[in-house]
Amino acid sequence: xxxxxxxxxxxxxxxxxxxxxxxxxxxxxxxxxxxxxxxxxxxxxxxxxxxxxxxxxxxxxxxxxxxxxxxxxxxxxxxxxxxxxxxxxxxxxxxxxxxxxxxxxxxxxxxxxxxxxxxxxxxxxxxxxxxxxxxxxxxxxxxxxxxxxxxxxxxxxxxxxxxxxxxxxxxxxxxxxxxxxxxxxxxxxxxxxxxxxxxxxxxxxxxxxxxxxxxxxxxxxxxxxxxxxxxxxxxxxxxxxxxxxxxxxxxxxxxxxxxxxxxxxxxxxxxxxxxxxxxxxxxxxxxx
Amino acid sequence: xxxxxxxxxxxxxxxxxxxxxxxxxxxxxxxxxxxxxxxxxxxxxxxxxxxxxxxxxxxxxxxxxxxxxxxxxxxxxxxxxxxxxxxxxxxxxxxxxxxxxxxxxxxxxxxxxxxxxxxxxxxxxxxxxxxxxxxxxxxxxxxxxxxxxxxxxxxxxxxxxxxxxxxxxxx
Numbered sequence: 001x002x003x004x005x006x007x008x009x010x011x012x013x014x015x016x017x018x019x020x021x022x023x024x025x026x027x028x029x030x031x032x033x034x035x036x037x038x039x040x041x042x043x044x045x046x047x048x049x050x051x052x053x054x055x056x057x058x059x060x061x062x063x064x065x066x067x068x069x070x071x072x073x074x075x076x077x078x079x080x081x082x083x084x085x086x087x088x089x090x091x092x093x094x095x096x097x098x099x100x101x102x103x104x105x106x107x108x109x110x111x112x113x114x115x116x117x118x119x120x121x122x123x124x125x126x127x128x129x130x131x132x133x134x135x136x137x138x139x140x141x142x143x144x145x146x147x148x149x150x151x152x153x154x155x156x157x158x159x160x161x162x163x164x165x166x167x168x169x170x171x172x173x174x175x176x177x178x179x180x181x182x183x184x185x186x187x188x189x190x191x192x193x194x195x196x197x198x199x200x201x202x203x204x205x206x207x208x209x210x211x212x213x214x215x216x217x218x219x220x221x222x223x224x225x226x227x228x229x230x231x232x233x234x235x236x237x238x239x240x241x242x243x244x245x246x247x248x249x250x251x252x253x254x255x256x257x258x259x260x261x262x263x264x265x266x267x268x269x270x271x272x273x274x275x276x277x278x279x280x281x282x283x284x285x286x287x288x
Numbered sequence: 289x290x291x292x293x294x295x296x297x298x299x300x301x302x303x304x305x306x307x308x309x310x311x312x313x314x315x316x317x318x319x320x321x322x323x324x325x326x327x328x329x330x331x332x333x334x335x336x337x338x339x340x341x342x343x344x345x346x347x348x349x350x351x352x353x354x355x356x357x358x359x360x361x362x363x364x365x366x367x368x369x370x371x372x373x374x375x376x377x378x379x380x381x382x383x384x385x386x387x388x389x390x391x392x393x394x395x396x397x398x399x400x401x402x403x404x405x406x407x408x409x410x411x412x413x414x415x416x417x418x419x420x421x422x423x424x425x426x427x428x429x430x431x432x433x434x435x436x437x438x439x440x441x442x443x444x445x446x447x448x449x450x451x452x453x454x455x456x457x458x459x
Contacts, residue, residue: 008294016301030387081301089304091344092312098344101314107347118304125300133291170367172380172429 001069001134008147013073020080024158031165032132035175036164041208044159045184050075053149053197060271060274062280064146069128071150077126078200082119083162086155087119092105098190108239116233119155124203124226126151140212140278141205145270153199159196160187181277189198190256199229199265205270232263309457316343318356326353328366330428334453336446355450358443360418360436362450370429377422377429378407390414399423401454418445425456 004010016213057064057071093114098106117151127148131138166282180248189197206225210218236259244251305397322337329351335341338357345354351366370377378396386393391413399421406423418435432454435448 007290009297010292012294012298016298018371026389030389031384033297034384034386085301085305088306095312095316095342095344097310098346099312103344103346104348106344107349120306121300122304125297128293129297132290135289169384171378172370172431173372174380219362258301 001067001073001137007133009129011131013077013129016081017073017076021076022085024080027084027168028162028165031169035168037175038177039165039181041177042161042164042168042180042184045180045188046157046164047123049153049160049188049192050157050196053146053153056149057146060142060146060275063140063142063275063278065137065281066134066143066147067137070134070137071135071147074126074147074151075154077130078123078151078196079158080154081153082122082126082151083158085122086115086119088117089122093118111237112115112234112239116230116237117204118250119196120146120199120203120226120230120233123148123155123200124207125152127200127207131207136213138208139281140209141270141274142278143207144206144208144211145201145267145274146204147208147261148200148202149197151204152195152200155200156192156196160184160192163187183214190253191260196243198267199233201267202263205267205274229263230267232266235259236263260282299393301324318342321355324420328353328364328430330368330457331430332455333364333450334455336449336453338446339450357434357446357450358436360434360439360447361444362432362434362447364454365431367429369427370424371427372424374422374424375406377424377431378409378420379422381422381433382409385409385411385420388413397421399432399451400448401451403455404454404456406430421451423454423456428456430454430456 053210090110094106094110097110097114101109127144130147130151164180164183164187167183168176171179203222203225206222210222239261241255241258242252244253244255289408318340319342320338321335321341322339323335323408325332325334327348329348333353335355337397340356341354342356347353355362355364363415382393385391391411394410394412397408397410398418399408401423403419404423404425406421408419408421410419411417411428413435416437417439419439420431420434421432423430436443
């Protein structure tokens with residue numbers, strides 16, 4: 001994947017990622033400077049999100065043709081454009097919902113109705129843009145799954161970092177790491193696996209399916225994958241089962257599993273399906 | 289194809305990053321909340337006359353409310369339990385303020401809410417001025433941050449009147 005000054009898709013990626021990165025730094029740097037110990041810990045811990053997906057990429061390497069640069073671009077899109085656009089868009093949709101249905105209703109339901117739409121659509125747009133930039137280098141659905149996972153994990157790292165720092169600031173107890181670790185346990189360990197990376201992997205599968213099959217039906221499959229992850233994300237954000245029906249910590253954990261596991265199972269099934277349906281890259285080269 | 293995709297993707301981003309926020313500003317005008325009472329995690333505040341608010345800026349579950357007093361934005365955040373005193377809380381608020389681009393802390397200021405004495409810090413920004421007040425009462429903390437382009441004495445008096453309406457333990 002080489003830089004091409006004549007490519008509108010590459011220019012769009014560079015300009016939007018650049019602008020969003022500046023906004024992201026403007027928003028996060030002051031807090032990181034005020035709480036350096038907490039900031040460093042949060043960055044180190046939440047960067048670990050990338051490790052399982054890097055391992056996933058290595059394990060699926062025989063089926064992948066997308067260059068590492070494309071995955072890095074997807075990660076950068078997720079970490080910058082998706083995060084900042086979601087910040088502005090979700091906040092504004094929250095305001096619109098509050099105007100129509102009142103502030104208490106909006107506070108409860110904006111995370112269910114607004115955030116999933118904005119976040120999933122913008123991450124999907126990033127996957128589409130990267131596939132357009134790397135057009136012809138997409139071998140199959142697994143390329144899309146891995147690209148989507150990288151885009152989602154970029155979002156997840158920055159979002160987790162932001163939540164941890166926000167918790168540190170709200171704690172108002174100095175530059176301490178306890179709030180960061182608490183957020184990491186909740187968002188990283190309990191809720192980390194079935195979050196943005198998994199959602200965007202599903203969309204990535206749909207987009208890659210459309211990009212490689214190029215039929216009208218495949219475009220509907222891609223659109224359907226986006227609609228599905230918006231629903232999965234909305235269910236995940238919903239207050240449903242959040243209190244474990246009042247039955248204690250194990251019930252809360254069971255609620256997390258019930259809400260999160262379907263997305264993981266879908267990706268697991270998609271990977272198995274793609275490995276069965278699509279030939280490995282080396283085999284197809286040998287055949288050719 | 290590259291141009292079509294680039295245009296569509298840029299349009300999606302611009303719709304959410306600019307279009308929806310502009311629509312929100314257009315259809316969600318500020319409303320006069322003078323006389324209304326807001327409950328924030330163990331603290332209530334009754335807005336004096338001519339205090340305004342944008343829809344969505346009262347978040348009772350998060351203990352936050354943002355009011356508009358003249359041109360100034362007044363953000364109130366309540367949380368608990370809190371084990372430190374008001375002076376420590378004011379220092380923590382100052383820690384974050386002084387690393388904001390263009391913000392310079394000036395002198396301490398007096399803050400008072402419903403008989404609860406707080407600790408305050410004033411600051412100037414590149415485009416205006418502001419102040420922060422910290423209160424701690426029975427392990428409940430309330431933070432007030434006011435900032436505006438022109439914090440004249442009349443506006444400051446009105447903000448102080450809003451702060452004076454904070455009532456601890458009443459919610």
